[in-house]
Amino acid sequence: MRRPIRVLIAKSGLDGHDRGAKVVARALTDAGMEVIYSGLFLTPEDIVDIAMQEDVDVLGISILSGAHMTIIPKILKLLKENDLEDILMIPGGVIVQKDEIDEILSWGIPAIFGPDTPLQTIVDFIEENVDCGVVTEYRLPG
């Protein structure tokens, strides 16, 4: 039997909005996953270090500060450099503009969970996409 799905929920940048991240962390725990919540103010380097050490399957990044177009590429670059492309990286938070969403998805990010996303949608998505045999290939912008 497979081990439970391991998820890192992380906050990056200087954004202190942690309500959504905590609620998602708890919902994933209730769904039987092993969840690590990083706490606030992490750098992309911190996050990728934790992801590596904890050997996670999924990395959820919560960003409500508008800094997503700066932070996400940095994390992707580090995942590639550290050969961690098997980690499913999913951003969440206030990411709502169509041009930005299209751009982020073009980097190989499988999904973005914006405001009003039901918890069950997140749980289902992770369960369906972890271990489905498809290896993500992240492409860096520019």
Next chain:
Amino acid sequence: MAEKKTNAETKRWEEETLKKFQVKRSERKKRFTTLSNLERKRLYLPEKITSEYMNKIGYPGEYPFTRGVYPTMYRGQIWTHRQIAGFGTGEDTNGRFRFLLSQGQTGLSVDFDYPTLVGYDSDNPRAEGEVGKVGVAIDSLGDMDALFHGIPLDQISISMTINFPAPIIYAMYIALAEKRGIDWSKLTGTIQFDLLKEYIGQKSFIFPPRPSMKLIRDVFSFASKNTPRWNFINVSGYHIREAGSTAVQELAFTLGAGIHYVEEGIKAGLAVDDFTPRMSFFFSSQIDFFEEIAKFRAARRMWARLMKERFGAKKQEAMRLRFHTQTACASCTARQPLNNIIRTTAEAMSAVLGGTQSLHCNGYDEALGMASEHAMQMALRTQQIIAEESGVADTVDPLAGSFYVEELTDRIEQEAMKYIEEIDRRGGYIQCIEDNYFQQEIADAAYAFQKLKETGEMVIVGVNKYQIDEELTIDIMTSDPDSANTQILRTKRLKKTRDNLRVNALLAEIREAATNEEINIVPKILAAVKADATEGDIIQVLKEVYGEYQEKPVF
């Protein structure tokens, strides 16, 4: 007999409280009427004034202030319309301030960007991507000057949502007033400076709680003497609520922090009746219409009783809880965003029926990004329609005596008092922060709310009921990357051109004052900002002395 008693008590109120107040502030109109031209009275009272009524409800402008902090409330003066603004540079936000003032806004409120909130200058690598993004970037006195260019600081009240760097931002503000020849005694406004709630909501903490209390004591001492009309703290439930608490928790955790701040003021050698009148509060108004009204009324009564019974306050002003309200961002939805105007209207109405002193209504687009100019105009119009068309402002505390509202007010007070007793039992407010007590209570409540939404038991129109296929049709405000670059270059240039020897000497004095109870740190900070020390410089020194807070997160 009953009739006579009412008259006697009311006469006493008119003589002792109302008349004195009206000398300072007359009412907006000679006569207030309904649309049918029926008289709208100032105050509606029960047939019998019982001792129970006097203990629990009483008259407006008198202990226990359940019916409001002023005897005539909005008949004398409408609450301050205070829409918050902040993005880009000082110049950018100044443009938004002028727009809001041109639209009839009556107070200003500043939102700072994340680097400013957590003490990094715009040129710090940790600030990358966040400069001017969700608030205005303020690094130095020059930035503050740009922010308030052309705004008469002696004529308008200004509220600033800043916490750990508040002593620095306050120092910049009074330095700017001095530069413009404005006497400090004329300054009216507020710094949020509620450090304790940062550990449990909002989360823009910098130093650990215990050493940070030196900043509280010094600002209380300095501000109560030197800027007598300035609110040097705005004890805030708003962020606790937005982090997911219930109304009862919001109230209890806010007043609990208030208690701690009073104790710090006493520790600084201040007399309760002298400094507490300048403490102010800040609450959220959520979508549960009557619960919010009851919460505001309970807040006033509880604070009055705490100040009188726990701290022995004598002056009425020391027992009076004045507060700002913001409608709940957490109730705004990204889907069908125009629905947020309706939610905001109901929430604003609760705040007004609850007796708020100032109000911010959220923009309909705030679940999606920064509020656009149009969204802020709509939000301001919401306030103006409630104030000037609906008639609710024409009588004091119109819901007093409602069986429902009075009982709900009592229930909220009882439940919130249980939490206050629990905080005491657990060893006080800071101990509870260190033990993650508040954080766990709030996380539990936030998760419970989310579950109710998921099952549909809690209806969110447009999200879990009445959904439509929709494309995002409103324009989202984005920040201008040129503003961030301008700001970064300006701060870098300042650091090269200022007298750095002098700055370093003044920073050394701040370091010395940081732990020395004999030296107030505020004049040291004031001298440093006048010499163009930046916020980041000063925070760095304080970090070296106080350390940085490491959260042990719970969910």
